[in-house]
Structures are given as structure tokens and as C-alpha cells.
Amino acid sequence: MRFFGAVLIAILPGLLPGQNPARVQFEVASVKRVHEGPPPGDIPRNLDTSPGHLTMRNAPLRHAIIWAYDLKDYQVSGPDWIKGDERYDIVAKAAGPVPESQVRLMLQALLTDRFQMKAHLEPKEMSVYVLTTGKGAPKVTEAAGDATTTIGSTPAGVAFRKQPISRFTFMLTRRLDRPVLDATGLTGLYDFTIDLSGLGFSGRPPEDPSAPSVFTTVQRDLNLKLEARKERIDVLVIDSANKVPIEN
Numbered sequence: 086m087r088f089f090g091a092v093l094i095a096i097l098p099g100l101l102p103g104q105n106p107a108r109v110q111f112e113v114a115s116v117k118r119v120h121e122g123p124p125p126g127d128i129p130r131n132l133d134t135s136p137g138h139l140t141m142r143n144a145p146l147r148h149a150i151i152w153a154y155d156l157k158d159y160q161v162s163g164p165d166w167i168k169g170d171e172r173y174d175i176v177a178k179a180a181g182p183v184p185e186s187q188v189r190l191m192l193q194a195l196l197t198d199r200f201q202m203k204a205h206l207e208p209k210e211m212s213v214y215v216l217t218t219g220k221g222a223p224k225v226t227e228a229a230g231d232a233t234t235t236i237g238s239t240p241a242g243v244a245f246r247k248q249p250i251s252r253f254t255f256m257l258t259r260r261l262d263r264p265v266l267d268a269t270g271l272t273g274l275y276d277f278t279i280d281l282s283g284l285g286f287s288g289r290p291p292e293d294p295s296a297p298s299v300f301t302t303v304q305r306d307l308n309l310k311l312e313a314r315k316e317r318i319d320v321l322v323i324d325s326a327n328k329v330p331i332e333n
Contacts, residue, residue, distance in 0.1 A: 108194045109187055111139075114177035116199045116330040119143055136182035139192060141175040146200065146326060149175060153192040154321060157255075159211070159264040163204075163323025171328050199330040207322045210315055214265045216254055216303070217310050224308045225250075225275040232276070242280035242306065249274055257299070257311075260284050266316065269309060279306040 119142075132152060133140040141149055146167040151158060161167075179191060196202050228247035235246045245253060250271045257265040261284070283296035303311045 109190050110194050111177040111191045112180040114195050114199075115175070115333045116195070117174045117333070118329060119172040119174055134185060134188060136184070137179040137188070139175065139177045139188050141173070143172045144175065145169045145172055146196075149173070149192065149196060150321070150323070153189050153196060155189060156321060157264065158258065160318065160320050161323065162207075162320050163326070166328060167323060167326065173330065200326045201331070202326040203324045205322055205324060206319050208317050209320050210317050212263045213314055213316050213318075214257070214261060214263060215268050215312050215314050215316070216250070216257075216265060217268045217312060218270065219304060219308045219310050221308055223269065223271065224306060225271065225277040228274040228276050234274075239278060242278050242282070242302070244276075244278045246276050247274045248276075253277075253279075257284075261299075264318075265311070277307055279303065 132144075133142075141152075147158075147161055147163070147169070150156070150161055150167070154161075175192075175195070177191065177195060179188065183191075232247045234248065235244075236248065236252070237244055237246075250267050250269055254265040254267045260281075280297065280302045281299060282293050283291050283302065284299045285291040297305070300311050303309050
């Protein structure tokens, strides 16, 4: 199983060495360095998109790269400062309404130009966990179309409402000691609840050592499996980038 590589190669115009296809660009764009602000949090907290528009507030360069290339956090490698030491406000507009896929391409071009960013693809073998289906149907329910998207604690565990499975694997990646890849084939939005009381943070022991492990509750509560594997994953390596972007 090889995750991701073919997709990334297809969406790297103007960035990889030797490539110089015609690029789509924003009509107007502002990139400003931010000197004060709260912790950046997850990407959705910093991001606002509408057809043909993009606003990212208080965002580390790493966040902008991850969104521009539609990557996971572990698929970007580079200088430590891109993780959060430096923050930026990015406000841009296309000439007219365009789909999100075009906005991502435009942001790729903007980051390359304004930060003078250079990067390359590099396959790396990683220790990962892979979330897969078990015997029988998964214990998830298709979410109603008019339902509200939420994640919250309940007596039974953490309740995901109208969420993709990728939101769950994102949470697990943040709290386990290695990336968690979604190989369930479940592509919709779902309601499900799982006991995560036995899950620590970044591989550390949980607060309640008597709680069942996440490997147990993934199978018990969701009828899925979490398996340890080695996988070869293409990583976008940031070779160089300027901390101070070119002026607007």
C-alpha cells in the first residue's frame, strides 16, 4: 500500500525542480507577517474560503502549505520555524468564482512566489497505524443531511456527529506516537461514538491507566481495526523559504 504520491505529483505546478507549466494565480493577494496572536490551533480555525476567495489568519507557513497541497501534517518536512514560530495573514481573491481545487493551485503559486519557496518530493518509510475495516459492518451511521457537525464528550465517549472518518484519524494522529492512515474506504459523513479515555497524548500514558486502550475500543465501539505497519509515503520536503515574504 502506497499512500498519496500520485496525487501530489499531479498538483505541484511551478514548485518542483524542472517543472514550469502555466500556473493559475490570484488577481490580488496580500501576505503579511503577524507578530502577535493566539496559538494557531487547527487549520480550520485559521481558514475561510468561498468561491474565488481565500483568507488565512495567524497561520504558520506549514498550515498554508498543508492546505495548498491538500496534505496531512506528517507529509510536510522542513525548517522548524514553519511550524509556528512565524505566522502570516494571507488574503487573496481570484478574478472570479472558481472551485476550491483552483484556489489551492493559486495558493501554491503564491507561496512559491512570495516566500521564494523551493521544495522536492521524497519517499520515506514511516511507522504508521492503519485504520481498516473488521469483520461485519462498521458501527457508524450515515449522518442526516441537515445535521449539525460537532465533536463532543458524552458519558459513552467522544461523539462524532456528521464527520468524515479522516477527522477521527486526524485526532488519533495528534494523540498517538505515529501517523494514522485511513484505509476503511468509508467516504461519507458519519455519526459514531468511541471511548478514548485510554488514549494519551503523543504516545504518553493515559490519565486513567485502567481504561481500555484505543486499539480495544476501535474494535469494540466501531468494529474497525487499528494495525501497526511500515508504509512508504511521499513527503514534501521544504528545502528553503524566506521568513519575510515579498511585499504585496
